[in-house]
Amino acid sequence: MDTSIFRYGELPEFKEFTPENISNQFPVVLENLAEDFNNIEKNLSNYLIQNNLNWDKVINPLNELNEILRWSWGVISHLNAVNNSESLRDIYSKFLPKIISLSNKFGQSKIIYKSLVKLKETNNFDQIRNRILDKEILEMQHRGISLQKNDQENFNNIAEKLGKLSTDFSNNVLDATNKWFLILNKKSEVEGLPERVLELMAISAQNHLKKDKEVDIKNGPWKLSLDIPTYTSFMTYANDRNLREKLYKAFVSRASQGEKNNSQIIEEILSLRTKQANLLGYNSWAELSLSTKMAKEIKNVENLLEELREPAFKTAKIELETLDKFSKANGFPKSQDIEPWDISYWSELLRKEKFNLDQESLRPWFPLNDVLKGLFKLSEKLFEIKVVEATDEAPLWNDDVLFFNILNKEDNKIASFYLDPYSRPESKRGGAWMDECLNKNNIGKETLPVAYLVCNQTPPSKDKPSLMSFEEVQTLFHEFGHGLQHMLTTVNLPQAAGINNIEWDAVELPSQFMENWCFHKNTLLNIAKHYKTGEKLSDENFEKLLKNRTFNCGMATLRQLHFALTDLRLHSIIDNNKGKTADEIRREIAKQTTVIEPIQEDQFLCCFSHIFAGGYSAGYYSYKWAEVLSADAFSMFEEADLENSEDLKLIGKKFKDTILSLGGSLPPLEIFKLFRGREPQTDSLIRHLGLSGTT
Numbered sequence: 001m002d003t004s005i006f007r008y009g010e011l012p013e014f015k016e017f018t019p020e021n022i023s024n025q026f027p028v029v030l031e032n033l034a035e036d037f038n039n040i041e042k043n044l045s046n047y048l049i050q051n052n053l054n055w056d057k058v059i060n061p062l063n064e065l066n067e068i069l070r071w072s073w074g075v076i077s078h079l080n081a082v083n084n085s086e087s088l089r090d091i092y093s094k095f096l097p098k099i100i101s102l103s104n105k106f107g108q109s110k111i112i113y114k115s116l117v118k119l120k121e122t123n124n125f126d127q128i129r130n131r132i133l134d135k136e137i138l139e140m141q142h143r144g145i146s147l148q149k150n151d152q153e154n155f156n157n158i159a160e161k162l163g164k165l166s167t168d169f170s171n172n173v174l175d176a177t178n179k180w181f182l183i184l185n186k187k188s189e190v191e192g193l194p195e196r197v198l199e200l201m202a203i204s205a206q207n208h209l210k211k212d213k214e215v216d217i218k219n220g221p222w223k224l225s226l227d228i229p230t231y232t233s234f235m236t237y238a239n240d241r242n243l244r245e246k247l248y249k250a251f252v253s254r255a256s257q258g259e260k261n262n263s264q265i266i267e268e269i270l271s272l273r274t275k276q277a278n279l280l281g282y283n284s285w286a287e288l289s290l291s292t293k294m295a296k297e298i299k300n301v302e303n304l305l306e307e308l309r310e311p312a313f314k315t316a317k318i319e320l321e322t323l324d325k326f327s328k329a330n331g332f333p334k335s336q337d338i339e340p341w342d343i344s345y346w347s348e349l350l351r352k353e354k355f356n357l358d359q360e361s362l363r364p365w366f367p368l369n370d371v372l373k374g375l376f377k378l379s380e381k382l383f384e385i386k387v388v389e390a391t392d393e394a395p396l397w398n399d400d401v402l403f404f405n406i407l408n409k410e411d412n413k414i415a416s417f418y419l420d421p422y423s424r425p426e427s428k429r430g431g432a433w434m435d436e437c438l439n440k441n442n443i444g445k446e447t448l449p450v451a452y453l454v455c456n457q458t459p460p461s462k463d464k465p466s467l468m469s470f471e472e473v474q475t476l477f478h479e480f481g482h483g484l485q486h487m488l489t490t491v492n493l494p495q496a497a498g499i500n501n502i503e504w505d506a507v508e509l510p511s512q513f514m515e516n517w518c519f520h521k522n523t524l525l526n527i528a529k530h531y532k533t534g535e536k537l538s539d540e541n542f543e544k545l546l547k548n549r550t551f552n553c554g555m556a557t558l559r560q561l562h563f564a565l566t567d568l569r570l571h572s573i574i575d576n577n578k579g580k581t582a583d584e585i586r587r588e589i590a591k592q593t594t595v596i597e598p599i600q601e602d603q604f605l606c607c608f609s610h611i612f613a614g615g616y617s618a619g620y621y622s623y624k625w626a627e628v629l630s631a632d633a634f635s636m637f638e639e640a641d642l643e644n645s646e647d648l649k650l651i652g653k654k655f656k657d658t659i660l661s662l663g664g665s666l667p668p669l670e671i672f673k674l675f676r677g678r679e680p681q682t683d684s685l686i687r688h689l690g691l692s693g694t695t
Contacts, residue, residue, distance in 0.1 A: 004028070008068045009447055011437070012075045014397035019087040022076060029072050030098060036065055037106060044115045053122070055129065058115050060443050063494055066106070067439065073099055078435060078452060082420055083397050084174070084427045093167055100163045104156050107143030116140070128665045132495045138292065142280060151279050158276045162269060169255075169265050170613035173606075174429060176254040181208070181225040182246070190222055192239035194360045198222060199461050201230060226251055227425035229458050235344040237360070248341035249601045256603035262612070266582045266605055269612055270570055286572035289618035294503040294625070294668050298572055301621045305568075307682055308624060309561050309593065311691040315554025320595045323552075326350045340596055347552055354551070357544040363467035365541075367531040368421060368457075371473055374527025375480055378517055381645065382652030383488065383660065384409045394418070400459070406487055415440075415487030417451040421476075422459035422466060430456055432475045434482035434511075440489050440497040449498055451483040465531055470545060473527075474515045481514030482507075490661040501664025504619050508626030509633065509668070510659060516634040516688075519549055520642055550690025555595065557689055562593035564621040567611045571618040629672060631685035633659065636676060 005016040006029045040061050047053045073095075080092045106112070120133045144155035183205060184190055190198060201222035202215045208223050224234060224247060231251055238244055255262040273285040282288040286298055295301045320338070327346045328334050338346065352358055376387035386407040394403035400422050406415040418437065420428075437450040457472040468476070485507075486498040494500065499507055517523045521542055528537035566586045570577070577585055582605050590597050598604070610616040633655065640647040658675040672680055 006072045006075075008071045009438070009441075009445055011394055011450065013395045014075075014079065014083075015395065017075060017079055019085075019091050022088075022091050026072065026076070026095060029068070030095075030102060033065060033069055033102065034105075036061075037109075040065065041109060041111045044111050048111070048115060048118065053115060053119050055119070055123075055125075058112075058119050059132070059495070062106075062112065063441075063443065067441070067494065069099075069102065070436075071438070074436065078437075079397060082424075082428050082454060084429065089171065093164075096163050096167055097160050100160050101156070104143060104159055107140050108145050108152060108156075110145070113137070113140050113145045128491070128493060128496055131664075131666065132493060132501060135292075135501055136495075142288065142292075144280065147279060155276060155279050158272050158279075162272050162276070165265050165269050165272070166613040169262050169269070170429070170609055172255040172260040172262050172265070173609055173613070176260050176607070177226045177430070178425065179260075180250045180254070181223055182243075183208070184222045184224055184243075185220050187219070189240050189243055190220070190238065192237045193233065194237060196360070196363065196458065196461075196464075196467065197230070197233040197237065200233075200458065203461070204230070225425065226254065227423060228430050228456060229423050232344070235341065236348045238345070241342070241345075244341040244345060245339070249599075252340075252599075252602040252604050254603075254607045256606040262606040263581075263583070263603070266612060270582060273571065273617065274574055284572045284574050286568055286618040289571065292503065293505045293619065293622075295505050295621070298568065301564075301568060301625070304625060304628065304682070305561055305564055305621060308557060308686070308691075309565075311686060312554050312557040312561060312689075313592070313595075315691050316558045316595045317554075319552050319554050323347060323350060326353070338596070340599060340602075343555070343596070351548060351551055355544040355547050357541070357548055359470060359548075362528075362537070362541065362545075363458075363469060364530050364532065365528040365537045366468040366470065366473050367529075368460075368466040368468060370529050370531070371468055371476060371527050372419075374523065375477060377526060378523050379480075379484070382648060383484070383656045384653065385414075385488070386411070390416070398424070400424075413448065415449045415451070417453055417483050417487060420452070420454045421457055423456040424459075428454075428456065432456060432479050434479045434486065436486060436498065439486075439494050439500065440491070441494045442492045443494065449487045449489065451486045453479045453483050455479060467531065470518070474518050477514040477518055478511040481511035484514070485510045485660050485663065488656060488660045489663045490657075491663050491665045493665070496664040498663050503668050504615070505622035505625040506629065506668035506672075508623055509629045509672075512623075512627050512630035513633050513655075513659075516630065519546055522643065549688075553690045557691065558593055558595065560624060562590060563608070563610075564624060565589050565593055566605070567608075567616070567620040568618060570611075628682050628685050629668075629680050631688050632680045632683075633672070633676060635684040 004025050005013060005021050006025060007013075043061070044053075044058065047057055076092060076095070080088055116133060116137050120130070120137065125133065144152050147155055184201075190201070195217060198217045199215070201224065202217045202220065204225065205221040205223035206215050209221070224230065224243070226247075231247065234247055235244060277283070277285045277288040280288060282291070290296055290298060290301070295304075323343070323346050324338050326349070327338060327342065330349065332338070332342070332346070348359070379385055379387060388405050388407060389402065390405045391401075391403045394416070396403070396418075398420065400420060402419045402421070404417055404419065405413050406417070408414050432455045435452040435454070437452050438447050440449040441447040455472070455475055457468055457475070458466055460466045482499070489497040491497040524542060524545070525536055529535065566589050569585055569589055570582055583603065586605055587598060611620055616622070637648065637651050640651055642648070654675055658671050662671050662674075669679070
């Protein structure tokens with residue numbers, strides 16, 4: 001019997017993944033992989049001499065090797081993100097250089113490279129296999145396979161340094177976020193906050209102060225911290241402007257001071273990325289990054305962003321003027337300008353007046369269980385699947401976690417997923433994401449796809465379930481969209497199944513597509529039931545949410561464009577950037593992409609984990625690029641008739657059979673055209689964003 005915790009191809013027994021077990025057993029996994037790799041190289045050498053190469057001999061053993069590494073390291077990385085501790089973090093940091101070194105070894109094997117090139121030259125494969133081979137060959141070139149010995153050593157050193165720097169960056173953000181807090185004792189300091197937020201802050205204070213007495217929501221103390229649910233709620237509802245300013249400045253200056261300062265790390269990362277790109281023959285990191293993306297060239301990205309920036313900028317200026325007038329008519333000092341820490345607060349008051357919409361008061365209509373039921377019902381209607389809870393069947397890493405199976409219309413299990421819904425700031429990184437636990441694989445032992453879906457929404461309390469904000473509902477739909485593409489794949493080659501082999505800037509299409517259903521009346525009204533009374537959300541409130549979709553949309557769009565352009569410029573216009581810090585470059589871009597320039601303390605880049613510790617470097621534009629695709633895809637449903645369930649089924653099936661099923665087997669533009677019948681257009685997105693009246 002296998003006593004190792006690393007049982008590839010199965011659901012991980014998370015509770016067995018203790019720091020001690022990982023420390024003892026992971027080196028054995030790495031040794032075995034290195035040995036297997038040597039055997040693969042020996043076999044391929046013989047096949048090359050004998051001129052006896054075929055797909056199964058080259059691709060299948062490599063795939064198995066990569067999958068074992070991805071699964072094993074994937075469990076450790078996953079736990080590091082959702083169950084972080086000092087000891088686990090140390091282990092992660094200890095093994096990361098070894099993982100990078102091993103990946104480089106795989107990616108820089110001359111024998112494998114020769115075998116792949118020969119396989120491509122001597123066979124007449126179908127489009128899917130050719131696409132997989134082209135991607136593998138290009139990936140190896142990007143790993144430095146064609147470099148001379150000295151350059152390759154330099155390249156590998158850079159890769160290792162970059163891995164360490166991005167881990168340090170991420171840890172600094174997590175530490176800085178956790179370190180800052182204020183204990184509030186006066187009622188006046190929490191005036192305006194909803195009861196739910198007070199409860200969250202009171203529980204947090206009690207845990208921090210280690211007091212046993214009952215939590216006192218009304219009298220405090222309350223802990224103000226930088227975790228997203230607390231931060232966003234306080235910025236939106238707290239009347240105390242001085243505290244909002246203090247909180248805002250702490251948030252935007254995270255990881256920019258003292259030992260945990262990321263400023264220098266950013267400069268090092270940018271410099272090393274440029275060096276790595278140059279070694280591979282590219283002018284910049286952006287050029288290297290885009291060579292594997294749907295957009296292909298920097299100018300294509302710039303054109304799209306400008307197409308959106310112009311109407312967004314005009315709209316945002318009007319929105320700011322409106323907000324300014326409204327705040328001054330309602331007691332804001334006439335002699336003062338609106339500052340960044342005033343935007344969310346006055347926007348919420350204006351929203352209440354304009355639409356009579358109090359977002360907070362709608363939470364009772366969105367308990368997690370009902371939202372899940374509605375999401376699953378929609379998926380059943382559109383994609384002919386059934387989602388069934390099976391939490392007791394799977395090993396979990398936390399008691400909050402849920403587990404579900406997906407059945408097809410014949411009631412056969414085709415996939416599963418984990419859902420980790422709630423915020424746990426002390427051990428779980430912020431944000432929301434989908435990741436692969438198991439990939440679909442028909443080679444050898446058949447494996448069904450399993451996804452991790454992770455959110456950070458408001459947890460349940462003693463007498464209430466998790467009551468979601470409408471934004472949290474959208475986030476859940478978004479991550480489920482990613483999950484669907486991973487789980488409903490029909491591609492039998494694991495290298496192109498699910499989200500594998502999909503160009504990065506097309507990967508957000510299904511997730512953003514699913515968000516659109518939150519604004520579909522029938523879908524939303526089927527979901528939204530008051531958790532106590534069962535009363536449905538009123539038509540009137542739905543209309544308010546619909547109007548609210550485009551409220552301050554200019555500012556929201558501009559914010560995304562600001563991040564996307566900053567990311568692109570940091571990684572591309574190398575000569576123009578010389579002599580300027582990343583922060584200076586960002587402030588230049590802010591002149592065209594913000595209506596309130598960043599304050600001096602705003603060092604947002606120091607916590608911009610997407611591009612410095614995630615996979616989004618020179619790729620943050622992907623959100624907007626994919627939003628064009630998803631809005632255009634959804635408009636096909638709108639054009640048919642959203643209330644005609646037969647039409648919805650037909651188009652839903654087409655969406656499933658193309659975008660969700662075909663994954664990375666064809667170029668995303670081809671798959672999009674198979675679904676839509678034409679190339680994507682920006683009109684639908686500009687309309688959805690409410691920017692159309694300003695161009």
